[in-house]
Amino acid sequence: MFDRPLKILVVSSEAVPFAKVGGLADVAGSLPKALAIGIEEQGNDVRLVLPLYKHIEGTEYLTDFPVPLAGELRTCILRKGRLDAHHKGKTESVPVYFTGNYNYFFREGIYAFPDDAQRFAFFCYAVLEMLPRLGWQPDVIHCNDWQTGPIPLLLKTQYKSNPFYKRTATVFTIHNLQYQGNFPPETLELFNLDKDYFVPELLEFYGTFSFMKAGILYADVINTVSQTYAKEIQTPAMGEKLDGVLRMRSKDVHGIINGINYHEFNPATDPRIHRNYDLNSIEEKMENKFALQKEMGLPFKDVPVLGIVSRLVAQKGFDLIDEIADELMHLDIQLAVLGTGDHYYEQVFEKLRQTYPKKVGVVIGFNAILAQRIYAGADIFLMPSRFEPCGLGQLIAMRYGTIPIVRATGGLADTVTEFSPTTVSGNGFVFTEYNSRELYAAIARALKLFRDNPEMWQRLVKKAMSIDFSWARSAVEYIQLYRDAIRKNEAALRTA
Ligand code: ADP
Numbered sequence: 001m002f003d004r005p006l007k008i009l010v011v012s013s014e015a016v017p018f019a020k021v022g023g024l025a026d027v028a029g030s031l032p033k034a035l036a037i038g039i040e041e042q043g044n045d046v047r048l049v050l051p052l053y054k055h056i057e058g059t060e061y062l063t064d065f066p067v068p069l070a071g072e073l074r075t076c077i078l079r080k081g082r083l084d085a086h087h088k089g090k091t092e093s094v095p096v097y098f099t100g101n102y103n104y105f106f107r108e109g110i111y112a113f114p115d116d117a118q119r120f121a122f123f124c125y126a127v128l129e130m131l132p133r134l135g136w137q138p139d140v141i142h143c144n145d146w147q148t149g150p151i152p153l154l155l156k157t158q159y160k161s162n163p164f165y166k167r168t169a170t171v172f173t174i175h176n177l178q179y180q181g182n183f184p185p186e187t188l189e190l191f192n193l194d195k196d197y198f199v200p201e202l203l204e205f206y207g208t209f210s211f212m213k214a215g216i217l218y219a220d221v222i223n224t225v226s227q228t229y230a231k232e233i234q235t236p237a238m239g240e241k242l243d244g245v246l247r248m249r250s251k252d253v254h255g256i257i258n259g260i261n262y263h264e265f266n267p268a269t270d271p272r273i274h275r276n277y278d279l280n281s282i283e284e285k286m287e288n289k290f291a292l293q294k295e296m297g298l299p300f301k302d303v304p305v306l307g308i309v310s311r312l313v314a315q316k317g318f319d320l321i322d323e324i325a326d327e328l329m330h331l332d333i334q335l336a337v338l339g340t341g342d343h344y345y346e347q348v349f350e351k352l353r354q355t356y357p358k359k360v361g362v363v364i365g366f367n368a369i370l371a372q373r374i375y376a377g378a379d380i381f382l383m384p385s386r387f388e389p390c391g392l393g394q395l396i397a398m399r400y401g402t403i404p405i406v407r408a409t410g411g412l413a414d415t416v417t418e419f420s421p422t423t424v425s426g427n428g429f430v431f432t433e434y435n436s437r438e439l440y441a442a443i444a445r446a447l448k449l450f451r452d453n454p455e456m457w458q459r460l461v462k463k464a465m466s467i468d469f470s471w472a473r474s475a476v477e478y479i480q481l482y483r484d485a486i487r488k489n490e491a492a493l494r495t496a
Contacts, residue, residue: 005043006482008035009138011127013120013147014110015048018056021110022311023392024145024175027225030261031478033085034471036092049130051123052079052100054107059098065133067125069118070190074101076126086263099126117183120211121190124150132164140482142171146181149215150191156218158192169489171481172219176389177233177240178315181211206241216245221485223254225390226411230255238387254481257414258390259471260399267400272372279465282458285376285401292377295370296361298334304450305334307378307402309371309393312341312349317384317407322348323436329356331447336378337362338370375400380446384439388412398464404428405442415469421449421456427464
């Protein structure tokens with residue numbers, strides 16, 4: 001029974017290339033393609049649905065229909081586009097649906113509006129109202145992050161007796177537990193639920209209605225983007241106050257590491273970098289280093305270049321770098337930073353650049369081209385995160401032969417291990433305690449190898465470039481997770 005092809009609907013509030021705020025967009029844009037091409041022999045039917053944001057163009061009108069929200073009917077304008085996936089000379093298209101409403105989505109920006117509860121409640125209802133109209137009955141609805149948390153809730157409450165959804169299971173993926181979608185108690189009314197649901201055992205979360213908690217409580221299966229993060233979020237220290245709920249569902253909480261898009265992130269073909277290279281022409285990486293130095297106003301020098309491409313927020317551990325910055329600047333190194341985020345961290349790096357203009361290059365902003373030039377031109381990539389659900393930066397860096405220095409947390413712990421020149425095992429440099437001395441020691445170990453043993457460094461670079469972090473692997477694990485969710489839903493039907 002489980003060998004039959006699956007119908008999978010991925011629901012997300014962002015996906016590359018249509019809308020991107022963070023790593024969720026990379027996952028939601030890549031996973032459906034990997035599911036469609038990687039396992040084509042299985043013939044799975046994968047589709048994606050997103051809100052129709054104002055800036056999204058080139059879509060085709062399909063239909064419109066009413067969506068019930070807090071006792072009123074709102075119009076959903078349904079449009080369609082597609083995601084093309086290229087594989088072995090063939091192109092597979094993933095259908096993409098866009099649920100539009102002028103009131104909720106026809107504005108600049110994606111999140112952080114006062115009516116976000118209404119906007120994403122509308123999105124969740126629109127998805128469930130859309131499917132019967134399309135006559136397309138998914139086996140699994142794969143929900144992502146708080147914006148989609150109410151979908152599993154609605155399927156287990158309001159839509160429970162709807163025969164169309166009887167055999168539809170849900171998977172809820174947590175990409176970052178810190179962003180929870182917690183709203184005032186009246187939010188309950190948007191979902192037509194009576195007050196009995198507003199208790200701590202159910203939807204109440206410290207006096208608020210939590211979209212994230214709804215997803216965790218009602219999905220058939222929950223997962224997050226690395227095995228270590230799946231364990232960490234079940235502890236009080238890292239559970240963002242939801243650890244109790246997650247522990248309660250512990251046997252249904254899984255971890256699947258994200259992949260990266262191997263077509264987009266390929267040093268042999270990437271048009272954004274100065275000189276393409278592969279395993280057999282790693283010496284060309286040096287040309288990328290010189291080009292990066294020029295672009296960032298740094299002197300041409302064959303010194304180790306440490307790169308950072310990141311949101312500049314507390315999560316990413318930059319206060320550790322701040323603490324040891326002066327000490328680092330006494331070493332013969334250069335630092336190339338690209339990022340945007342909190343003014344505080346932007347200033348930390350700006351000041352560092354002003355104090356050490358010959359050693360530090362900083363660009364504040366979001367720049368997908370410069371990002372690739374740093375991944376290609378740097379020798380070392382810094383990611384000392386306080387917490388990191390999966391992390392894509394370290395994966396992209398390794399693909400470009402840039403060696404990561406990371407703190408052992410979440411997905412960083414699952415993808416980077418300490419390099420040992422004796423056994424030639426490991427692929428980077430790792431520290432454990434969140435403390436700047438440990439970070440400094442890890443940087444010192446990396447620099448020592450870089451200087452004292454260039455041959456061994458080259459072996460390390462080749463090793464890092466050879467590891468498979470493509471989506472194909474993770475897509476197979478997702479299929480297993482979907483089948484698990486279907487089994488759970490079927491079992492619940494039998495006992496109901
Ligand atoms: P998060 O999702 O927490 O921001 P990830 O490491 O999972 O962190 O993903 C970040 C992604 O965004 C990576 O692909 C990284 O290269 C990219 N990125 C982050 N900041 C910038 C920036 N300022 N300019 C271009 N790309 C960026």
